[in-house]
Amino acid sequence: MAGIVLAVTGRGSTGSESAEAPSGLAATYLDNRDVLLRFLRARGAGDAAEDLLHEIWLRITRAQTGPVASPLSYLYSVANMAMIDRHRSAMQAARRDAQWSETRRDHEPSPEAGIADAQEVASVLAVIDRLGPRAATAFRRHRIDGAAQKQVADELGVSLSTVESDLRSAYRALLEWKERRDAT
Known part of the structure; x- marks a missing residue:
């Protein structure tokens, strides 16, 4: 004890x-x-x-x-x-x-909001894909993957100005898509 x-x-x-x-x-x-x-x-x-x-x-x-x-x-x-x-x-x-x-x-989004978001993403990707494979790849690599424009140009075997032009086309197409969507 x-x-x-x-x-x-x-x-x-x-x-x-x-x-x-x-x-x-x-x-x-x-x-x-x-x-x-x-x-x-x-x-x-x-x-x-x-x-x-x-x-x-x-x-x-x-x-x-x-x-x-x-x-x-x-x-x-x-x-x-x-x-x-x-x-x-x-x-x-x-x-x-x-x-x-x-x-x-x-x-947390509702299941309906999740479906609507997925449909909107698919619609945006369809707009990008209609620009052609090179412009779509340039957009995805630069804006989604975060690759530098120079790196994208090297990967695609094109000049930096071509990548910049492809990105301007993608931005213009997305702006038009957004304006159409907001109008409805």
Whole structure:
């Protein structure tokens, strides 16, 4: 038991120190640990009861309290507050998760919007494809893949001005497509 007390209290004999038994609140905690554990389980702590006991130990060993008139009552109060803190934390986490899920749901497109977007992309690609294979490839490589115009010109074996001309044609075709779409 002395080894457990030393491990729990953090005291050990290192030559000049003597092994002292804990006193006051720590001694009351150690003497009533099982009672506090049953109290927490009865209040609904379940598997978290051991964790709560550890929190209580940390609270009482770190707190700068004076003498406590009724240490067991004080420990019950600390245990009750630990339960309340755990419950509040769980409720806040649940609210935060629900809000996050709701926000994600609000920002996800509906299936209808997803279909409409896919149809619009297909329509844009059809406009680009009607320009011919070289202009379509130049547009895709530059605007979609992010390749530099010079790199596209080298890949296609054409001059930089030809790529620029193909891109102007693609932009003009897309502008006309957009104007037709907006008019309807």
